[in-house]
Amino acid sequence: MNIISGYLRQAGTAIRFLLLATIVLGLLYPLAVFGAGQLAAPFQANGSIVKDSSGQAAASALIAQAAADDAGTQDPQWFHLRPSAVGWDPATSSASNLGPNDAKLLETVTTNRAAVAASEGVSPEEVPADAVTSSGSGLDPHISKDYATIQVPRVARAHGLEPQDVQELINKQTTSGFEAFLSQPSVNVTLLNLEIANLAASRN
Amino acid sequence: MVFSTASFITQIAVLVLVLALLHKPLGLYMARVFSSTKHAKAERALYRLAGVDSGTEQSWSVYLRSVLLFSLISILVIFALQRLQAILPGSNSLPGVDPWVAMNTAISFVTNTNWQTYAPEATVGIFVQMCLLAVQNFLSAAVGIVVVVALIRGMVRTTTDRLGNFWVDLARASFRILLPIATVAAIALVIGGVVQNFWSTEVTNTATGASQVIPGGPVASQEAIKVLGTNGGGYFNANSAHPFENPSVFTSLFQVFLILLIPSALPYMYGRMVGDQRQGYTVAAVMGALWLTSTALMAWAVSSGQGSATAAAGGLGEGFEQRLGPAASSIFAASTTLTSTGAVNVAHDSLPPLAGGIAMLNMMLGEVAPGGTGSGLYGMLVLAIIAVFIAGLMVGRTPEFLGKKIGPREMKIAALYILVTPTLVLVLAGISALLPEVMVNAPASGPHQFSELLYAFTSGANNNGSAFGGITSSGPYLSTMLGLAMLLGRFLPIALVLGLAGSLARQRKIPASSGTVPTHGPLFGSLLLGVTVILTALSYFPALALGPLAEGLIK
Numbered sequence: 001m002n003i004i005s006g007y008l009r010q011a012g013t014a015i016r017f018l019l020l021a022t023i024v025l026g027l028l029y030p031l032a033v034f035g036a037g038q039l040a041a042p043f044q045a046n047g048s049i050v051k052d053s054s055g056q057a058a059a060s061a062l063i064a065q066a067a068a069d070d071a072g073t074q075d076p077q078w079f080h081l082r083p084s085a086v087g088w089d090p091a092t093s094s095a096s097n098l099g100p101n102d103a104k105l106l107e108t109v110t111t112n113r114a115a116v117a118a119s120e121g122v123s124p125e126e127v128p129a130d131a132v133t134s135s136g137s138g139l140d141p142h143i144s145k146d147y148a149t150i151q152v153p154r155v156a157r158a159h160g161l162e163p164q165d166v167q168e169l170i171n172k173q174t175t176s177g178f179e180a181f182l183s184q185p186s187v188n189v190t191l192l193n194l195e196i197a198n199l200a201a202s203r204n
Numbered sequence: 205m206v207f208s209t210a211s212f213i214t215q216i217a218v219l220v221l222v223l224a225l226l227h228k229p230l231g232l233y234m235a236r237v238f239s240s241t242k243h244a245k246a247e248r249a250l251y252r253l254a255g256v257d258s259g260t261e262q263s264w265s266v267y268l269r270s271v272l273l274f275s276l277i278s279i280l281v282i283f284a285l286q287r288l289q290a291i292l293p294g295s296n297s298l299p300g301v302d303p304w305v306a307m308n309t310a311i312s313f314v315t316n317t318n319w320q321t322y323a324p325e326a327t328v329g330i331f332v333q334m335c336l337l338a339v340q341n342f343l344s345a346a347v348g349i350v351v352v353v354a355l356i357r358g359m360v361r362t363t364t365d366r367l368g369n370f371w372v373d374l375a376r377a378s379f380r381i382l383l384p385i386a387t388v389a390a391i392a393l394v395i396g397g398v399v400q401n402f403w404s405t406e407v408t409n410t411a412t413g414a415s416q417v418i419p420g421g422p423v424a425s426q427e428a429i430k431v432l433g434t435n436g437g438g439y440f441n442a443n444s445a446h447p448f449e450n451p452s453v454f455t456s457l458f459q460v461f462l463i464l465l466i467p468s469a470l471p472y473m474y475g476r477m478v479g480d481q482r483q484g485y486t487v488a489a490v491m492g493a494l495w496l497t498s499t500a501l502m503a504w505a506v507s508s509g510q511g512s513a514t515a516a517a518g519g520l521g522e523g524f525e526q527r528l529g530p531a532a533s534s535i536f537a538a539s540t541t542l543t544s545t546g547a548v549n550v551a552h553d554s555l556p557p558l559a560g561g562i563a564m565l566n567m568m569l570g571e572v573a574p575g576g577t578g579s580g581l582y583g584m585l586v587l588a589i590i591a592v593f594i595a596g597l598m599v600g601r602t603p604e605f606l607g608k609k610i611g612p613r614e615m616k617i618a619a620l621y622i623l624v625t626p627t628l629v630l631v632l633a634g635i636s637a638l639l640p641e642v643m644v645n646a647p648a649s650g651p652h653q654f655s656e657l658l659y660a661f662t663s664g665a666n667n668n669g670s671a672f673g674g675i676t677s678s679g680p681y682l683s684t685m686l687g688l689a690m691l692l693g694r695f696l697p698i699a700l701v702l703g704l705a706g707s708l709a710r711q712r713k714i715p716a717s718s719g720t721v722p723t724h725g726p727l728f729g730s731l732l733l734g735v736t737v738i739l740t741a742l743s744y745f746p747a748l749a750l751g752p753l754a755e756g757l758i759k
C-alpha cells in the first residue's frame with residue numbers, strides 16, 4: 001500500500017513538474033528568444049527576406065529559389081541551382097540519401113553531367129561536382145564559383161548583357177575572406193539572379 | 205568540392221582553444237550548482253507547486269524510480285498530444301500524428317535520441333515542436349546530467365544510501381545550466397541567420413516568375429538546445445543541413461562548439477566534486493584523444509572521395525551543402541556521432557563508405573568521447589571501473605576506485621552496462637536483417653543496404669538519432685523495434701549506473717596504499733583508452749565488416 005501511494009505521489013509530482021517546465025521551456029523561452037530576435041536582428045529572425053527594386057518581397061537570401069517549370073527544368077535565362085531532391089520547394093527539405101556506390105545515383109550524376117555540359121556548351125570534364133549532385137537540404141542556394149562561371153555566356157546572352165558585367169556580379173556575390181577559407185568560395189544563386197534582373201532592367 | 209585541410213585544422217584549433225578556455229569556469233559552475241544547498245525563489249515556488257520535498261534526499265532506487273516515472277509520463281503525454289494535434293492550437297493545419305510515428309517520436313525525444321522517423325514539415329506543427337519536443341530537448345539532457353551527478357555523489361559519499369533529490373537536480377540542470385546557455389546561444393544563432401518567428405512569408409520574384417512560401421517557426425530556440433543538450437532533433441527534415449537551421453560555416457562551427465561544450469566541461473566538474481582534478485583531467489584527456497583521432501580519421505575518409513557515384517560526379521558533392529564545405533561537414537559528422545547528438549549537416553548516407561563506417565564506430569564506442577550531456581561521462585566512468593579492474597587483475601589486488609572497493613557487485617553492474625548496447629544493436633539488427641519484409645525499407649543494394657539497417661539500430665540503441673536517411677522506419681515493425689532499442693538503450697544503462705552509485709555510496713573509504721592502482725595519469729589514461737576501443741570495437745567488428753568495411757575495402 002505504502003509503495004503504491006509512493007508511486008502515485010511521485011507520478012503526481014512528475015506531471016506537475018512537466019507542466020511547469022513546459023510553461024518555462026516551451027513557452028517563455030521561445031517567446032523570449034523571439035522578442036530578442038525581433039529587436040536585435042529582425043531581418044534574420046524573419047527569414048532573411050530580400051525585396052526587389054519595386055519593394056516586393058522576392059526571396060529569402062538563404063533559400064534556393066529556382067526559375068523552373070513544373071517538370072523541374074531550370075529556365076535557361078537564369079543561373080541554375082544544384083539539383084535538388086525536393087525540387088527546391090521550401091515546404092520540405094531532404095537529401096537524396098543515396099549511397100556513394102548507388103547505381104541510381106551513378107546514373108543520375110552521369111546524366112546530369114551530360115545535360116549541364118550540353119546546356120553550357122562546355123566539355124563534360126569542365127562540369128564541377130556541385131553542378132551534378134544534390135545538396136543535403138535540397139534548398140542550398142549556393143553553387144561553386146566554377147559552376148557559376150560556366151553559366152556566364154548563356155545568362156549574358158539571354159539578357160543582352162556583357163559577359164564581363166555578369167562575371168563581375170558573380171565576383172561580387174562570391175563568398176570571400178575567412179568565410180570562404182573555412183568553407184569554399186560559393187555564389188548565392190538566389191541573390192545573383194535578383195542582381196541580374198536589376199542589371200538587365202537598368203540597361204534596357 | 206575540395207576538402208580543405210587548412211580549414212579543417214583551423215576549425216579544430218578554434219574548437220580546442222575555446223573549449224580549453226571554457227571547460228574550467230563551466231565545470232566549476234556546474235559543480236557549484238549541484239553542491240549548493242540554497243534554492244532560488246522561483247525554484248522554491250516550483251517545488252511547492254509540483255509537490256517536491258526539496259529537503260529530502262533519495263536512495264538510488266527512489267532516484268531511479270523518479271527518473272523512470274518522469275520519463276514514462278513524458279512519453280505518454282507527448283504521444284497523446286501528438287495524436288490530438290489536429291484539435292490543438294498551433295497544428296499548422298496538420299492532422300494527428302500516425303500512432304506508430306507518434307510512439308517512436310515520443311520515445312525518441314524522451315530518451316535524448318531524437319531519431320526522426322517523420323519529416324517535421326509535413327508531420328508536426330509549432331505546438332508539438334515547441335511545447336513538446338523542444339521541452340524534452342532540455343529535460344532529457346538534464347536527466348543525463350543528473351544521473352552522472354548521482355554517480356559522482358555515490359563515489360564521494362560514504363556509508364549512506366542518499367544520492368540527492370532527482371527533482372531538485374533536474375530543476376537545477378534545466379534552469380541553472382541549460383536554459384541560460386541556450387538563451388544566449390539561440391540569440392547568437394538568430395543573429396547568424398537562424399529563423400525565429402511564428403509565420404511563413406510568401407515571396408514572388410517578378411523577374412523570374414518564381415513564387416515560394418518561405419517557412420518560419422521558433423527554429424533558433426529549438427536549434428540552440430538541440431545541439432547544447434546533445435539532442436539532435438531538427439526543426440526541419442534536413443536538420444543542420446537546412447539553411448534556416450544552419451545558415452553558414454560560422455553557425456556550423458558554433459553548433460559543433462555547443463555540442464561539445466557541456467560534455468567537455470563535465471570532467472572538470474567531476475574532478476572538482478571528487479576533490480582531485482587529476483581524475484577529471486585523465487578522463488578529459490582520453491575523451492579528447494578519441495575525439496581528435498576520430499575526427500582526423502573522418503576527415504581522411506571523407507577526403508578520400510571513395511565511391512563509384514562520387515567518382516562519376518567528379519568528387520564530393522552529393523549530400524553536402526556548398527556553403528558549408530566538406531571540412532566543416534567532417535567535423536560535424538564526427539562530433540555528432542561521438543556525442544549522443546545525431547544532428548547532421550551532411551547526408552551521412554551519401555558519405556564515402558569508410559566515413560559512414562567511422563560515424564557508426566563512433567556511436568559504437570558508446571558515445572563517450574566526449575559523449576552526450578551526462579551520459580558520456582557516466583559511460584566513461586563505467587569504463588574506468590572496468591579498466592581499474594583489469595589493472596587490479598594484473599597486479600593481483602582487489603581493485604579500488606577513488607577509495608571504494610570494486611567488488612563482485614560493482615563489477616557485475618559494470619559488465620552488464622557494457623553489454624547492453626552491443627546486445628541491443630546486434631540482436632535487433634541481426635533479427636531484422638533476416639526479414640525480407642523489413643529489408644525492403646532499406647532501398648540500397650549490397651553491403652550498403654545492411655549499413656542502413658545497422659546504422660539505424662546503432663543510432664537508436666546508443667540514443668544518437670542520426671541516420672542513413674535512405675531507410676524508411678515509420679512502419680509498425682521498425683518504429684517498434686527502434687523504439688525498443690532507444691528505451692532499453694537509455695534506461696537500462698541509467699538503472700545500472702544508479703545501482704552502481706548506490707552500491708558505492710554505502711561503502712567506507714579505504715585509504716590508498718602502495719598497491720593501489722592510481723586512476724589518474726598517462727598510464728591509467730592509456731589503459732582506459734585501450735579498454736574503450738578494444739571492448740567496443742571488437743564487439744562490433746563482424747557487423748562492421750559486413751557493411752561499411754565491405755563496401756569501402758572491396759571496391
